[in-house]
Amino acid sequence: MTDVLAYSYMQRALVAAFLIGGVCAVIGVYVVLKGLSFIGAGISHASFGGVAIGVALGVNPVVTAIVFCQLVALAIGYVSRRGNIKEDTAVGIFFASTMALGVLLVGLMRGYQVDLMGYLFGSIISVTRQDLWTMLIVSALVLVLVAVFYKDLLFVVFDSEMAHVTGLPADRLFQLLLSIMALVIVASIKVVGIVLVSALIVIPPAAALQLTESFHKAMGLSALIGVGSCVIGLFVSDYLGVSPGAAIVLLATAVFVASTFFSPLRRCSVG
Amino acid sequence: MNPQVTHIVELSHVTVSYNGAVVLDDVSLTVNKGDFIAVIGPNGAGKTTLLKVILGLIKPDSGKVLVFGQPSQMLGLERAKIGYVPQIAAIDLRFPITVFEAVLMGTYGQLGVGKRPRETHRQAALAALERVGIGDLAQRPIGRLSAGQRQRVFIARALVNNPELLLLDEPTTGVDAATTTSFYTLLRQLKEQGMTIMLVTHDIGVVATYVDSVACLNRSLFAHCRPDEIQCTEALRAMYGCDVAYLHHGEAPHIVVEEHK
Numbered sequence: 269m270t271d272v273l274a275y276s277y278m279q280r281a282l283v284a285a286f287l288i289g290g291v292c293a294v295i296g297v298y299v300v301l302k303g304l305s306f307i308g309a310g311i312s313h314a315s316f317g318g319v320a321i322g323v324a325l326g327v328n329p330v331v332t333a334i335v336f337c338q339l340v341a342l343a344i345g346y347v348s349r350r351g352n353i354k355e356d357t358a359v360g361i362f363f364a365s366t367m368a369l370g371v372l373l374v375g376l377m378r379g380y381q382v383d384l385m386g387y388l389f390g391s392i393i394s395v396t397r398q399d400l401w402t403m404l405i406v407s408a409l410v411l412v413l414v415a416v417f418y419k420d421l422l423f424v425v426f427d428s429e430m431a432h433v434t435g436l437p438a439d440r441l442f443q444l445l446l447s448i449m450a451l452v453i454v455a456s457i458k459v460v461g462i463v464l465v466s467a468l469i470v471i472p473p474a475a476a477l478q479l480t481e482s483f484h485k486a487m488g489l490s491a492l493i494g495v496g497s498c499v500i501g502l503f504v505s506d507y508l509g510v511s512p513g514a515a516i517v518l519l520a521t522a523v524f525v526a527s528t529f530f531s532p533l534r535r536c537s538v539g
Numbered sequence: 540m541n542p543q544v545t546h547i548v549e550l551s552h553v554t555v556s557y558n559g560a561v562v563l564d565d566v567s568l569t570v571n572k573g574d575f576i577a578v579i580g581p582n583g584a585g586k587t588t589l590l591k592v593i594l595g596l597i598k599p600d601s602g603k604v605l606v607f608g609q610p611s612q613m614l615g616l617e618r619a620k621i622g623y624v625p626q627i628a629a630i631d632l633r634f635p636i637t638v639f640e641a642v643l644m645g646t647y648g649q650l651g652v653g654k655r656p657r658e659t660h661r662q663a664a665l666a667a668l669e670r671v672g673i674g675d676l677a678q679r680p681i682g683r684l685s686a687g688q689r690q691r692v693f694i695a696r697a698l699v700n701n702p703e704l705l706l707l708d709e710p711t712t713g714v715d716a717a718t719t720t721s722f723y724t725l726l727r728q729l730k731e732q733g734m735t736i737m738l739v740t741h742d743i744g745v746v747a748t749y750v751d752s753v754a755c756l757n758r759s760l761f762a763h764c765r766p767d768e769i770q771c772t773e774a775l776r777a778m779y780g781c782d783v784a785y786l787h788h789g790e791a792p793h794i795v796v797e798e799h800k
């Protein structure tokens with residue numbers, strides 16, 4: 269196993285797995301407790317539209333995907349505040365239409381080779397030095413934001429109305445949470461792909477919340493499970509010669525299933 | 540703000556509608572400093588909406604709402620002077636926080652975004668828990684409480700900033716009779732200490748013995764008077780008949796009785 273670390277692509281993959289596994293799992297605790305999993309899946313699929321725009325314009329697809337997903341996060345936040353359209357209906361529309369936009373744009377670019385499978389299911393082995401910088405900057409930014417707004421985000425997630433009543437800018441904090449989630453999603457695409465990225469945000473926190481009744485412990489445990497699944501999943505996939513994204517997600521799922529068996533809280537039975 | 544403000548809450552001709560249906564119709568109500576007022580009415584009468592209008596959570600279609608002399612949509616620092624106890628149903632009971640942490644959250648708005656609670660805030664949270672008699676439950680996860688204990692947690696959260704105005708939405712729902720009595724005794728004490736209290740409920744019977752005044756709401760305000768002005772004999776009261784008296788009261792619609800069954 270130490271042999272594979274001699275390859276620079278594997279070193280880069282390992283750093284990527286560590287960063288993304290951790291940062292997804294940290295923000296994911298808020299996402300899971302607020303019930304935003306579906307919005308996460310919606311934003312990640314929307315990123316395909318953002319990537320395609322980048323490719324079509326000949327700019328760095330990560331940059332266009334970040335901008336595009338921020339706009340989608342703003343739109344979802346706006347719809348959710350207005351309340352005229354049901355939130356999940358709105359996400360369902362964004363989900364499909366932005367993905368369709370991506371497919372359309374890719375189709376128009378005949379002769380241009382876009383690594384579709386790489387975007388859809390991840391290609392952690394082909395993470396470049398530039399990708400790593402993106403991940404590093406996003407991870408650092410997200411961790412700083414979580415450190416600064418830790419208590420405020422927690423209050424908004426727990427009881428948004430009371431947060432507003434006591435004088436916190438609850439709407440803007442909710443929007444911040446969506447924006448952070450969108451940022452994390454785009455940075456993670458290279459690791460597990462558009463289709464699987466929401467798993468990294470949802471599964472480690474869900475497992476951690478089975479095992480503890482304390483928020484900060486859940487966050488720490490979630491990060492541990494996220495990093496562990498990504499790093500070990502990477503080695504397992506290399507050893508077995510299977511897709512790293514799939515191995516990582518299935519490993520995290522196994523941890524989740526185990527956590528429900530070992531849960532002292534028996535949250536499942538509580539309903 | 541202005542020391543001469545004795546009108547803590549002032550609603551004039553407030554009308555609110557959701558999707559074309561009128562929920563509050565031309566409601567005018569004044570709550571003075573030190574008042575202990577109960578707003579009673581059947582389910583769907585607009586009681587919760589009334590509280591949310593006062594809190595600035597809902598913007599009325601027309602009319603004026605002043606809280607501490609300030610339009611409710613523009614409340615700033617005044618928010619620290621308002622304590623609010625929402626209906627229990629809105630909370631995720633499996634949320635991984637302790638009783639202490641839930642109460643401490645009450646201080647976050649005053650603290651400001653990005654600032655950590657200090658020792659004084661922790662002391663205030665513990666004091667609020669002691670005040671409602673559950674200091675010993677501080678480290679308990681909020682999911683592991685009885686309905687009565689949980690209600691005390693949210694009252695403690697509302698009290699943590701020593702508010703001047705306390706608003707409560709159906710505070711005794713799902714709470715047993717003994718707890719209800721000690722709860723109203725607590726509210727009475729807070730009133731004696733100078734707090735202005737407004738609670739909404741459909742349970743008129745118990746409320747009438749504790750509050751200073753009763754407002755009858757069913758989309759419009761039907762009356763605002765002292766509880767004894769609602770013609771209600773002891774015999775009727777014993778039989779739960781305040782709703783009957785309520786009917787005798789004249790303007791209140793008989794839907795009140797139907798709703799109660």
